[in-house]
Amino acid sequence: MAGHSHAKNVMFKKTKANAVRSKLFSKLAREITVASKMGMPDPDHNPRLRAAIIAAREQSMPKDNIERAIKKGQGNDAENYDEIRYEGYGPGGVALIVECLTDNRTRTAADVRAAFSKFGGALGETGSVGFMFDRLGVITYPLSKGSADEMLEIALEAGADEVDTDENEHEFTCSPDVFAQVREALEAKLGVAASSGMFFRPQNTNLVPDNVGETLMKLIDVLEDNDDVQRVTGNYELSDALMAKLGE
Template identity: 85%
Template sequence: MAGHSHAHNVMFKKTKANAARSKLFSKLAREIIVASKMGLPDPDHNARLRAAVIAAKSQSMPKDVIERAIKKGQGGDAESYDEIRYEGYGPGGVALIVECLTDNRTRTAADVRAAFSKFGGQLGETGSVGFMFDRNGVITYPLDKGSADDMLELALEVGADEVDTDEEEHEFLCSPENFTAVRDALEAKLGPAASSGIFFRPQAANVVPDNVGETLVKLIEVLEDNDDVQRVTGNYELSEALLAKLGE
C-alpha cells in the first residue's frame, strides 16, 4: 500500500507540475504575442519582444512555440489583449501591484477583486500604492560571469545605475529610458542575459509576521494562478523560517 501511495503522490506532483508549466508557457506566449503585435517580429529590433523571448527561453519554452507566438502576434487574427495594472493592500497592509494582460477586463477585475477580498486584502485605485515602488530596467546574469567587483566595474562602464549580487545572480538596474542601451551593452560584453525586462520594485520591504505571511502567500498564489495575471509584486519580506516551511 505504501508503494502504491508513493506512486500516486509522484503522479499527482508530476501532473501538478505539468499543469503549472503549461500555465507558465501560456502566460509567456501571451506576452510574446502582445510584444510582436506592437512592433516588428524581429527581437533584435523590438525591445519588448526581445525581453519576452529571453524570458521564454529561460523557462525552456520550445523554439517552435516561441516562433508560433511571434507569427500569431503579426497576424490579423491575433487576440487583442489589454494591459491593466491593479493596486491594493494584501494581508498585514502589504502593498501589491498586479500586472495583467487580458481579453476581458470585466472578468479579470472581478477575479482580482475576489482574490483580495478572500484573503483579507483590499483592492484600491490605480496609484494607491504605486508611489511605494520604482519602475526599473532589470538585467540578470548568472554568478559565473564574474565577481561582484567585476560586475560593479562593468555596471559603471555600461551606464547601469547599480548592480546587486547575491547567492544566485548578478542583477543590473537602470532607468526604463536606458534599459535597451544598457542591456545591449551588457550583452555585447557578457552574452545573452538570463532575463531582462522593466519591472516594479519596492522602495523598501517590510518583514511580515509568519501568520500574515502564510495568508499573503496564498493570495499571491491565487493571483498568479489566474491566466490573466502576468506578475505580482509586493513590498514584503518573509522570514527564513516561513520560507523553509513553505519549501517543505
C-alpha cells in the first residue's frame, strides 16, 4: 500500500466503528466551516466549500451536519482555525507531512511533536521533507463517465497534466495554480466531480520492513486520532502480508 492519502491509495486505517466515524465527521465539519468562513456559503461560488461538501457526502455525512457546519462558518462566533503543516521523519526514516486545522497552535505542535517522539520519529522544520512530495490538484470521476481514451481527450482540453484510469475511477491531476480552472472545465464536460482537492503526493515510495511498518502505522493512528489533524501523507509502502495482519 502506497503512503499517500488520495481516494484509491488512502493510508491504512483500522476500523474503529462509531468512534472513528464521529471523529471523521468532526474533521469534515471543521473543513466545511473554514471553507464557509473564507468565502460564500453557496458551494457553486465557493470552490473550497464545494470540495469539502463533496468529501463529506462521500463519507455519508448527514445533510443536517453539513448545513450546520456551513452556517457556523457564516456566524460571528465561529472559531478561527489556522492551517498548519508539520514535516518530519517517522520510524525507518519515512518522510511524513501532517496537515492540520487548529484553533491552538501551541497545543497542536506539542501533540504532534509528542507523537513523533513516542514512536521513534523526529519532527523537522517546514521544508525538511516537503521537497520529496509534489502538491497536486486531484479531481476524480466514476468509470461510468466514459472510456479511458475519452477521458484523455477531455483532460487535454481541460488543461489537466494527466489522467489515470483504473478499476475504480478516473483521476485527473494538475498543478495547483490551474486547479480551479481545470476543475471547472471538467465539471462543464462531466458534471460535478466525485471528489476534488489539493493533495501532497510522494515523488517516490519505499517498501518498509514489516516491523517498521507496524510502528509507523501506530504513529499515523495517533496522529489521525488528533482532532486537529486533517491528513497524514508519507512516502512509504506496506507489504501485502502486513496489510493483511493489520486488517485482522
